[in-house]
Amino acid sequence: xxxxxxxxxxxxxxxxxxxxxxxxxxxxxxxxxxxxxxxxxxxxxxxxxxxxxxxxxxxxxxxxxxxxxxxxxxxxxxxxxxxxxxxxxxxxxxxxxxxxxxxxxxxxxxxxxxxxxxxxxxxxxxxxxxxxxxxxxxxxxxxxxxxxxxxxxxxxxxxxxxxxxxxxxxxxxxxxxxxxxxxxxxxxxxxxxxxxxxxxxxxxxxxxxxxxxxxxxxxxxxxxxxxxxxxxxxxxxxxxxxxxxxxxxxxxxxxxxxxxxxxxxxxxxxxxxxxxxxxxxxxxxxxxxxxxxxxxxxxxxxxxxxxxxxxxxxxxxxxxxxxxxxxxxxxxxxxxxxxxxxxxxxx
Numbered sequence: 010x011x012x013x014x015x016x017x018x019x020x021x022x023x024x025x026x027x028x029x030x031x032x033x034x035x036x037x038x039x040x041x042x043x044x045x046x047x048x049x050x051x052x053x054x055x056x057x058x059x060x061x062x063x064x065x066x067x068x069x070x071x072x073x074x075x076x077x078x079x080x081x082x083x084x085x086x087x088x089x090x091x092x093x094x095x096x097x098x099x100x101x102x103x104x105x106x107x108x109x110x111x112x113x114x115x116x117x118x119x120x121x122x123x124x125x126x127x128x129x130x131x132x133x134x135x136x137x138x139x140x141x142x143x144x145x146x147x148x149x150x151x152x153x154x155x156x157x158x159x160x161x162x163x164x165x166x167x168x169x170x171x172x173x174x175x176x177x178x179x180x181x182x183x184x185x186x187x188x189x190x191x192x193x194x195x196x197x198x199x200x201x202x203x204x205x206x207x208x209x210x211x212x213x214x215x216x217x218x219x220x221x222x223x224x225x226x227x228x229x230x231x232x233x234x235x236x237x238x239x240x241x242x243x244x245x246x247x248x249x250x251x252x253x254x255x256x257x258x259x260x261x262x263x264x265x266x267x268x269x270x271x272x273x274x275x276x277x278x279x280x281x282x283x284x285x286x287x288x289x290x291x292x293x294x295x296x297x298x299x300x301x302x303x304x305x306x307x308x309x310x311x312x313x314x315x316x317x318x319x320x321x322x323x324x325x326x327x328x329x330x331x332x333x334x335x336x337x338x339x340x341x342x343x344x345x346x347x348x349x350x351x352x353x354x355x356x
Contacts, residue, residue: 037199040168041092042099044081046123047162047171049138066139071129074136080163090129093136097127105144164225169198170218174226177248187246188235194244207234207241215244224347227251227291229260251291258286261296268341281327284309295351296342298328325354 038046052067075089078096100123108118126139165171176197177187195201195210204210211234219230229249234241249260262282269279284305288297300306313323332338332352342350 037172038099038103038168039096040166040171041078041081042096043168043171044163045078045093045096046100048077049140066126066137069136071131071134071136093129097124097129097138100124101127161226165221167218167221169214170221172198173218173230174222177228177230177246185248187248189244189246191242191244220344223345229257229345231260231264251289254288257289261287261289264345265341268338272337278331281309281324284324285328289346293351294347294349295353296346298352298354300324328352328354 049067074093078089078092103123105119105121105123108116110116121144122141123144124138125141126137128135128137130137162171162174165174189197191207191210192201195204198214200210200214204213215232219232223229227250229251230246231249232244232246235243235245237243247260249256251257265282266279269282284301285298286301288299289295290297300309309324329352332342
């Protein structure tokens with residue numbers, strides 16, 4: 010197979026295409042290694058896959074790859090060469106292991122190393138990575154492919170959040186509510202031998218990961234624990250696309266209603282919340298609130314006119330005041346959205 014090199018500075022495609030099998034395969038890596046590995050996989054472009062041309066050798070300048078590694082870290086790294094070596098060693102230690110059972114009950118099990126070559130050369134100033142030729146068929150299998158975006162996973166600062174993100178995205182178009190046994194979920198996170206108690210797994214892994222996913226990706230994830238017998242045995246996870254306006258508005262309305270009921274907020278206040286709909290712009294981190302329809306608008310205007318007040322402004326004033334005075338509701342918004350989320354009202 011011929012060798013093709015690709016200059017990262019000339020590559021504008023930021024989409025990551027991964028077969029579902031890779032996401033279901035178990036590869037537990039540290040955060041910088043996960044991001045570097047996914048970045049390398051993302052350099053295989055869609056057009057090259059369509060033409061069955063595999064980019065089996067990737068070449069970057071050391072400056073470019075060091076810059077990428079620095080961007081994956083929360084703090085400034087003092088020795089990026091050591092970070093790169095550690096990442097490559099970790100990729101080398103994590104083979105592709107995947108098992109699937111066909112309709113006849115026959116198993117197919119594979120175990121391949123990801124890389125065939127890794128070279129850091131300070132004389133040429135280059136970093137070269139070559140994928141294992143034996144898994145080209147695996148990477149080029151279009152049937153199981155789906156797209157995600159490197160910009161999303163690059164924002165994540167938890168390896169557990171990335172692992173969950175890839176797992177959920179691999180099943181996204183099959184069902185909107187995904188169900189996992191606790192042991193299955195722990196296996197995907199590489200913590201089979203840890204967190205025996207549900208409350209510890211929830212507080213240490215799931216809650217922080219879901220909070221980060223909700224703030225930094227184009228999806229909301231809400232989950233509900235399910236008992237099997239007397240113990241928590243399964244988790245049902247709901248996936249909501251923020252870009253789907255109707256789906257998001259319905260979801261946020263449900264979450265706000267749950268919050269208001271849990272806090273035993275007065276029914277008159279809850280009725281006012283029922284008159285509005287929501288949209289969210291993840292790029293600008295803005296929640297847009299507007300009347301559900303003209304009937305809702307007419308209803309609130311008429312209500313406030315009977316009290317000699319300007320109905321068109323009263324709903325905004327009410328919601329502003331409720332948010333400003335209710336610390337618990339502020340925490341609710343903080344947990345669901347990125348820091349600095351703004352609320353803008355329609356007319």
